[in-house]
Amino acid sequence: MKKLKSIVATLAMTGLSYGLAHADQVVKIAVSGPLTGPQAVSGKDDENGLRMAIDELNRTPIKVDGQVVKFELLSEDDQADPKTGMQVAQRLIDQHPTAFLGPQNSGVAIPVSSLTSAAHIPMLTVASNPQLTKLGYNNIFRTGASDALLGSSMATFAVEKLHAKTAAVIDDRTAYGQGLADEFVAKAKSLGLEILDREYTTAQATDFLGILTTIKSKNPDVIFFGGYTPQGAPMAKQMRARAVRAKLLGGDGICADDLVKVAGPASANVYCSMSGAGLDGTPEGRAYIARYKEKFKTEPQAYGITYYDGMLLLANVISSAQTTDPEKLVQALHRANFKGVAATYTFDKVGDLINAPTTIFTFKDGQLVAFKQ
Structure with missing residues (x-):
């Protein structure tokens, strides 16, 4: 009887170990932006772009060391306010995310960068003030053009x-x-x-x-x-x-x-x-617009595509480096070369996007369109 119990216990433990070995690895991705207030439309667009990328990645997941990686979105409203931004960023960091996307606003991103740097978490942001990448932090990656x-x-x-x-x-x-x-x-x-x-x-x-x-x-x-x-x-x-x-x-x-x-x-x-390039100017851009409108029933705004690209860039680096360790990902991002929808993402030594493309737009028939003379 004792021998039977021992065998059952062994099998149970073996099954448990097998289950743990093959469990999905959950990777938390933090984002903060203005989800309320005057800039809420833009902030929600950021979150939408990131959410769409995460949903797509979770449908066709990547693996690290044989384990399926499942991404989980952690989102907070920073109200485009530096003080609030610091509070919500610390709350997000306390949940141990693998990466931090945002903040959108330079006035929020500059102080928040000190928190992500102290936590050794890669921070991918569209904040454009040149001062951001002059602070000496090696974990900051500007995914758009600077001012x-x-x-x-x-x-x-x-x-x-x-x-x-x-x-x-x-x-x-x-x-x-x-x-x-x-x-x-x-x-x-x-x-x-x-x-x-x-x-x-x-x-x-x-x-x-x-x-x-x-x-x-x-x-x-x-x-x-x-x-x-x-x-x-x-x-x-x-x-x-x-x-x-x-x-x-x-x-x-x-x-x-x-x-x-x-x-x-x-x-x-x-x-x-x-x-970046105008989304309607490439097949990939037009496909993004169609998927976005289908999913969220609204038009994409300025930054959502960059958050989408930023998440795909991060997933690409996780897959190629075979790690979800934030400190190792910081080093891997400095070596990255990834072609996204809006741009090709490769960074200089301070984290600025190399050869960041810019496009001039105007408004025609109520729509934002690339300027053509």
């Missing part, structure tokens, strides 16, 4: 395509908006584009009539706005209402179909630069 590229590309566009001679500049005083505007001004001056005025607003403002009245009196050819759609959309509408003849330029923060909902016909006078 240096986005701002300077719009200055070049203003001079070479719009034949502008003069410009006014407005920024929202965020790390993103101010950094973007600074880069535009620097490139504009080098090209001989005269800056007639520089004005400031906030990331909560919706009334720009005072600023626009001042700028209108100086009659610039273009107005460059460093900020996001919740301000860019009413600004464009108010420019039209006040017969401001200048074209409105901006970075990826205003490159969103959602701008049309507020700006209406005034959106036709708006131009913006965005990291």
Whole structure:
């Protein structure tokens, strides 16, 4: 009887060991972004892009050391606020994720980077302020173009395509908006584009009539706005209402179909630069748009595709390096070379995307489209 119990116990333990050896390996992926407030549309787009990539990967899973890897999404709302961002980032890090995607906003990403660095977790972010990758952390990977590229590309566009001679500049005083505007001004001056005025607003403002009245009196050819759609959309509408003849330029923060909902016909006078190639310009991009619309019943916005690509990049690195250890993945990401939908992802020594592509967009028939002259 004792012998029988011993055999049963042995078989049970063997079965348990077998089950454990073949259990799925759960890999947690953290993301934070503005899921409420004025930038909620953009933040939800980020989460959607990441969620779509995770769902696709879990349907055709990768393996590490023979174990199937299942990805689990951990998402928090940072409200585009640095203080809230630090709190939710720490809450996410306490759950021991393998990687952290986001934050979207530079003003949140810069302080949060200290937490992900201390935790030795790879951080993949679209935050574009150049300061982010100058902090000395080796775990930061910028998956989009920096302000240096986005701002300077719009200055070049203003001079070479719009034949502008003069410009006014407005920024929202965020790390993103101010950094973007600074880069535009620097490139504009080098090209001989005269800056007639520089004005400031906030990331909560919706009334720009005072600023626009001042700028209108100086009659610039273009107005460059460093900020996001919740301000860019009413600004464009108010420019039209006040017969401001200048074209409105901006970075990826205003490159969103959602701008049309507020700006209406005034959106036709708006131009913006965005990291990556236009999605509708490639078969892969068009396929992403179709899958996104089918899954979420809404149009994709500016950053979701980069979060989608970022997750596929991470999965590719996990598969090729055969590890889910965050510290080892940091080293592997520095050696990565992955062709995604929006870009090819390979990074320089500080974590900036090498040869980050940018595309100029405008709005036509209520849709965001790549500019073609």
